[in-house]
Amino acid sequence: MRSHKKGRTIVIASLLIVFAIAQGLIYFTHIGGKTLYISETSLFFSGILCWIILRATNYLEWNNLKRLKAELDVKILTERYTRLDDRSIAIRSLLKKVKKSEHKYQQLIENAIYAIYITDIKGNITDANKSMCNLIGYSKDELLKHNVKFIIDQKRSILDIHLVPENGDSEIIETCLICKNGQGVDVELDLTKFGDDEVFVVVRNISDRKRIEAELHEVELRFHTLSEKANIGIYLIQEEHFIYVNQKFAQIFGYSPEELTDIKTSLIETIITPDYHELVRQNIQARHRGEIDFVNYEVTGKKKTDEPIQVEFSGSRVLVNGISTIFGTMIDVTERWEKEKALKRYKANLQTILEITDTAYTLFDRQLNVTGFNQMAVSFVIEQYHHMPAKGDRLADYFPKERFPKFLEYANKVLAGGNVSYEISYPQSDGSLAWYYVRLFPITNDENEIFGIILALSNITERKNxxxxxxxxxxxxxxxxxxxxxxxxxxxxxxxxxxxxxxxxxxxxxxxxxxxxxxxxxxxxxxxxxxxxxxxxxxxxxxxxxx
Structure with missing residues (x-):
């Protein structure tokens, strides 16, 4: 701009000089030493010349402005080009990164453990990874020819792409995919919508989970079926509260199952007599702390009517949803307890009878080891075998060896469920014979299982004489x-x-x-x-x- 103003000043000064000459300030010129006077015609032409010069000056000024504008435009264009060039470099770098990222993305998808496929908004499959192909048995080219409805079991689930959230959140759907071999595979689809026309789907094979869930459901069904039909009480305890009892458990105590599981106070206060509160509490807490895994014990319980009953608890510690829980069984042993009391009285009476009877009694286990005897048996063994009997003795150690094989034969017959009786004599020091009547019969439990032998020995010498x-x-x-x-x-x-x-x-x-x-x-x-x-x-x- 400064050069433009300077040029314009020079042009104006030149025009003023020409104009002064034209006005007669200078009316002559000197040519070759002579003075020439200028006529009006010359002035006219001088004016024309000034106008031409002025127009030329205006043109030059306009042209100069155009040049300056052109230079400015060139400068702006140059700056824009420079910026575009920088952007182009950045774009090329970004494209490289995008291509690299896309390559990594493709590798990640292709090598992903989970099956992945991509569809357009209409459900047409546009991409699928190797795991997806392996899952359902189709090749990638085969999948790309089909809509997602082709591989989804429509009888079990209808997949609606339009239900996928628009905001990028995922939607999880359980369905069944039809494999190329016609078999179905249970899957969980995690659908995410990208943009307006793509759906990204992660496929998780949940066949094992479904199988486990089915097995768990079957186990639970069996547990409840067996539990409700069981002839013993079954319970689950967390802390000191019932979370489950079967019908038999509740019936034994005179409650309904709901009454016991809804009780807010400690179960110990509800169904156990005070004498056993501390024992039951210690056993429960010890299992919750993991100090013991299993325990079996008998206590006196109380019914809803406060009637006392004898019960036997058995239980071990398990985890239910991460919570320490005691699972166990309970049986009413009141009848057995009464029988045991009667049996103790009977045993006491029997022991009295055994001690005053004239028959020698000895008890053996299945290996013919002595487990019990009365005083008459002691006298017999001392007199005939010259041995002081004791519990744990092996009969073979002092029984006459020539007679033991026959006795063993009799014992095996008894252990098989039979009874044996016979008479036998023992020579005495005075030359006479002492005669005995021997009876062998099995010892059985309530299930008729044989766990030993009773030997009864009666002196029949007088009778034999x-x-x-x-x-x-x-x-x-x-x-x-x-x-x-x-x-x-x-x-x-x-x-x-x-x-x-x-x-x-x-x-x-x-x-x-x-x-x-x-x-x-x-x-x-x-x-x-x-x-x-x-x-x-x-x-x-x-x-x-x-x-």
């Missing part, structure tokens, strides 16, 4: 009877002979009653018969004396 005497007497009687039989045969034979003769003679005598010889013969036979009868009487008298 009596039997021997009876046998001797029987022998004598038998011999006497034999002699009587002989005598009877003799009587029969000897008596019948003269009688037969008499019968024949009498028949003859009827024919001739006067025959004296015949009468003499009859007399002889009668005498003979009389002698035989006298002999029989004498023989009977002799046998009676021998008896």
């Amino acid at each position: 009596a039997e021997e005497n009876l046998k001797a007497a029987y022998t004598k009687i038998h011999d006497h009877l034999n002699s009587i039989q002989d005598m009877a045969w003799k009587q029969s034979h000897l008596v019948r002979s003269p009688l037969a003769n008499l019968k024949g003679l009498i028949a003859i005598l009827r024919d001739d009653p006067e025959d004296k010889d015949l009468i003499d013969k009859i007399q002889i036979e009668l005498q003979r018969l009389d002698d035989i009868i006298i002999d029989l009487a004498n023989d009977a008298s002799d046998n009676e004396k021998d008896g």
Whole structure:
């Protein structure tokens, strides 16, 4: 601008000089030493010249302005070009970064553990990674030809792309994808909308989770079914409160399940008698602290009516939703407890009986180790085996070795459920025999399981001696009877002979009653018969004396 103003000043000064000449201030000129006067015509042309010069000056000034504007435009354009060039460099750098980022993005998607696919707003699949292809068995090219509806089981779930949030939030949907082989796979779709025309979908295979959920549901169903049908009480405890009891548990105490689970106070105060409060509390707290895993104990409980009952608790510590919980069972043992009391009384009475009985009793386990005996058994073992019995003794250590195999045979028969009895003798120092009656029978529990043997030993020496005497007497009687039989045969034979003769003679005598010889013969036979009868009487008298 300064050069422009300076040029304009020079032009104006030149015009003023020309104008002064034109006005006659200078009317002459000197050419070759001569003075020439200028005419009006010359002045006219001088004016024309001034106008031309002025116009030329205006043109030059306008042209100079255009040049300056052009220079300014060039400068602005240069600056813009410079800025554009800088932007171009930045854009090229950004494009490189974008391409690099896209490459990383593609690599991340392609190598992602989860299956991923991308669709347009209509659900057409535009991209899918390797995991997605492996999941459903299609190649990438095959997937890109289809809409997402092609791979979704429409019977189980209808996927509506328009339900995906517009603000970039994700929508999680559970559905089933149909694989190329026709099988279904349970999945969880995490859908996120990008821009106006793309949906990014992360696919998580939840088949295992669904299987576990189904198994868990089945287990829970079985648990509740078994629990409600169980003949024992089942419970879950957190702190000192019931979170679950089955019908049997509540029934034993006279409550409904809801009443017990809704109780705000401690369960100990509700169903346990005061004498056992501390024991139950210690057992519960010890399991919650992890000091013990399992415990079994009996306490006296109380029903809703305050009636006391004997119950047996068994339980262990488990975690339910991360909370320490006691899972256990409970049975009403009142009847068993009463039986045990009666059994204790019975055992006391039995022990008294065993001590005053004349039968030796010894108890053995299945290995024939001594588990119990009475005083009579002690006396027998000392007398016959010269051994002081003790619990834990092995019978084989002092039982006569020649007799043990047979006894073992009897024992095996008893352990199989049979009963054995026999008589046995033991030689005494005076040469006599001591006889015993042995009985073996199994020891069983309430389930008829055999866990031992009872041996009962009775001294029958006196009876055996009596039997021997009876046998001797029987022998004598038998011999006497034999002699009587002989005598009877003799009587029969000897008596019948003269009688037969008499019968024949009498028949003859009827024919001739006067025959004296015949009468003499009859007399002889009668005498003979009389002698035989006298002999029989004498023989009977002799046998009676021998008896």
